[in-house]
Amino acid sequence: MAYQADISRSNPGCFLFLLDQSGSMADPFSGTGGHSKADELATIINRLLASLVIRCSKDEGVRDYFEVGVIGYGGSSVKPVLPTPNGPLVKISQLANAPLRIEDRTQKIPDGAGGLVEQTVKFPIWIDPKADGGTPMAQALNEGTSAISTWVDQHRGAFPPVIFNITDGEATDGDPGNAADALKNLGTDDGAALLFNVHLSEHRAPAVEFPASDETLPDTFAKRLFGMSSPLPPHLQTAARQEGYAVEDGTRGFVFNADAAAVIQFLDIGTRPANLR
Amino acid sequence: MMVLPAPAAYRVPKLGSSVHEYEDAIAWSRRHARFAVADGASASAFARLWAQLLVRGYVAGQLGATCLETDLSPLQQQWSCRVEQRELPWYALEQARRGAFAALAGLTVGLDGTWTALAVGDTCLFQVRDAALQTALPLSEPEAFDSRPLLLGSRPAANLALRAQGAIVCAEGTWRPGDAFLLMSDALAATFLRGGASLDLLDFDRTAMGFKQWVHRLRTDRLLRNDDVSLLWLNMPPIDAPA
Numbered sequence: 001m002a003y004q005a006d007i008s009r010s011n012p013g014c015f016l017f018l019l020d021q022s023g024s025m026a027d028p029f030s031g032t033g034g035h036s037k038a039d040e041l042a043t044i045i046n047r048l049l050a051s052l053v054i055r056c057s058k059d060e061g062v063r064d065y066f067e068v069g070v071i072g073y074g075g076s077s078v079k080p081v082l083p084t085p086n087g088p089l090v091k092i093s094q095l096a097n098a099p100l101r102i103e104d105r106t107q108k109i110p111d112g113a114g115g116l117v118e119q120t121v122k123f124p125i126w127i128d129p130k131a132d133g134g135t136p137m138a139q140a141l142n143e144g145t146s147a148i149s150t151w152v153d154q155h156r157g158a159f160p161p162v163i164f165n166i167t168d169g170e171a172t173d174g175d176p177g178n179a180a181d182a183l184k185n186l187g188t189d190d191g192a193a194l195l196f197n198v199h200l201s202e203h204r205a206p207a208v209e210f211p212a213s214d215e216t217l218p219d220t221f222a223k224r225l226f227g228m229s230s231p232l233p234p235h236l237q238t239a240a241r242q243e244g245y246a247v248e249d250g251t252r253g254f255v256f257n258a259d260a261a262a263v264i265q266f267l268d269i270g271t272r273p274a275n276l277r
Numbered sequence: 278m279m280v281l282p283a284p285a286a287y288r289v290p291k292l293g294s295s296v297h298e299y300e301d302a303i304a305w306s307r308r309h310a311r312f313a314v315a316d317g318a319s320a321s322a323f324a325r326l327w328a329q330l331l332v333r334g335y336v337a338g339q340l341g342a343t344c345l346e347t348d349l350s351p352l353q354q355q356w357s358c359r360v361e362q363r364e365l366p367w368y369a370l371e372q373a374r375r376g377a378f379a380a381l382a383g384l385t386v387g388l389d390g391t392w393t394a395l396a397v398g399d400t401c402l403f404q405v406r407d408a409a410l411q412t413a414l415p416l417s418e419p420e421a422f423d424s425r426p427l428l429l430g431s432r433p434a435a436n437l438a439l440r441a442q443g444a445i446v447c448a449e450g451t452w453r454p455g456d457a458f459l460l461m462s463d464a465l466a467a468t469f470l471r472g473g474a475s476l477d478l479l480d481f482d483r484t485a486m487g488f489k490q491w492v493h494r495l496r497t498d499r500l501l502r503n504d505d506v507s508l509l510w511l512n513m514p515p516i517d518a519p520a
Contacts, residue, residue: 054371117434
C-alpha cells in the first residue's frame with residue numbers, strides 16, 4: 001500500500017517549497033489591512049518551516065526526519081533561497097539552527113477551557129518578503145523536478161516527497177501544468193510525489209481548504225492550481241480529518257487564501273496528543 | 278502476611294532509536310502494591326522526563342483519579358524546573374512552552390483481593406484469568422488506537438478538558454490467585470488485542486533478550502507498529518503464598 005513508509009532518521013522524508021516572489025505578490029492580500037501577498041507568503045513559509053522544525057525537535061536537539069528545500073521564483077531568477085552548499089535540500093537540523101533572525105511575536109493560544117490567552121512565542125525568520133518581475137512558475141516546477149529526481153533516486157524506500165507551491169497563480173512562462181505533471185510523475189517505491197498548492201489571492205473570497213472540486217473557487221488561477229494539485233492519499237485524508245478538516249474522496253492538496261501549516265502534521269512521525277495545540 | 282511478587286518489566290526502544298531515546302517509563306512499589314507504565318508522546322519534547330515523573334508519582338501514591346488535575350501540580354512544577362533550568366534553543370523553548378505529554382496506566386492492588394486502576398491515553402491495563410480477558414482499560418478494541426490520543430500534559434492548561442472529554446478512566450475489581458495483570462504501552466496493547474488478548478501471544482522466554490528478539494520478530498512481520506514497547510507483567514500469587 002502506498003504512502004505507508006515509516007519516516008525516521010534512517011529513512012527521512014522530503015519537503016520542497018516553491019515560493020512565488022514575482023512583482024504581482026506586492027499586491028494586497030485579501031481581507032488584510034494593506035499587507036501584501038508577499039508578506040503573507042513570508043509568514044506562511046516561515047510558519048511552515050518552524051512547524052516542521054518543532055515537529056522534529058526533541059530533548060537533545062532536532063532529529064533529521066526530513067530534508068527541506070526552498071526555491072524562490074520571480075523575475076528572471078529561479079534559485080534556492082536557503083544557504084544550501086550541497087544542492088537545494090538541507091537536513092532539517094541545519095535549517096533549525098540557521099534562521100536569519102528570531103522575532104518575539106504575540107499569539108493567541110487556546111487556554112484549554114474554551115478561551116484564548118496571549119503568549120509571546122519565538123518566531124524564526126528564514127524568508128523575508130520579496131516581489132519582483134514575472135512569474136516563472138513552470139521553470140520553478142522544472143527546477144523542483146530536477147532536485148526531487150535526484151532525491152528519490154537516493155531514497156527509494158522513503159515516504160514520497162511533498163512539494164508546496166505557494167503563489168498567486170499567475171504564471172508568466174506558459175502553462176505550468178506539464179511541469180507539474182512531470183514533478184508528480186516522480187516518486188519512491190512508496191508512491192508518487194505529492195504536489196500541494198497554496199493560492200494567495202487579492203479576491204475577497206472565503207478561504208478554501210482541501211476541496212474535492214473546483215466549483216467554489218473564484219477564478220481561473222485557483223481552478224488551474226486545483227487541477228495541478230495531488231489528490232490526498234487515503235491515510236493523509238484520515239490525518240486531515242483528525243486535524244479537523246472536512247475532507248472526502250477526491251480531496252486535493254490545495255488551499256486557497258489560508259494557512260497550510262497543519263499539513264505538516266499530516267505526516268506521521270509519532271504520537272501527537274489531541275490536546276497539544 | 279502476603280507480599281506481592283516483583284513484576285517482570287520489559288522495555289524495547291523504537292527501531293532506529295537508542296535506549297537513551299526510549300520515552301516510556303515503568304515503575305512499581307511492592308510496598309505500596311502500585312504499578313505503572315507511561316508512554317511519552319514522541320511529538321513533544323522532554324516527554325521521557327514527564328513519563329518518569331508520572332510513574333514515580335503514581336507508585337508513590339500521589340496521583341488519584343478524583344483530583345488528578347490537582348494531584349499533577351507538584352509533578353508539573355518539577356518538570357518545569359528541570360526543563361527551564363537549561364538554556365534552550367528557540368525550537369526547544371517552543372516545545373517547552375507547549376509542554377510534554379504522556380499516557381499513563383496505573384494499577385493498585387489490595388491484599389484483600391481487590392484492585393483499582395487509573396488510565397489516561399492509550400497505555401493499557403489488562404487482567405487475564407484462566408486464559409480469558411477479564412478487564413481491558415482504557416481501550417478494549419484494536420481499532421480504538423490512533424496517533425491522536427488525549428494525554429496528560431505537563432502544562433496545566435492542556436489537561437483542563439480531559440475529564441469532560443472522558444479521558445480520565447478509572448476502574449476497580451477483584452483478583453484471584455493466578456490472575457495476570459499486564460500493563461502495556463500502546464503499540465503492544467494494540468497487537469495484544471488484535472491477537473485476541475491471549476497470554477499465548479506473549480510468546481517469549483521471559484528474559485529481556487528474549488523480549489527484544491520477540492518484538493523484533495513482530496515488527497519484521499508487520500504485526501507490531503514501530504514504537505517504544507513496554508510491558509509490566511504481574512502474576513498474582515495464592516493469597517497465603519510466602520514472599
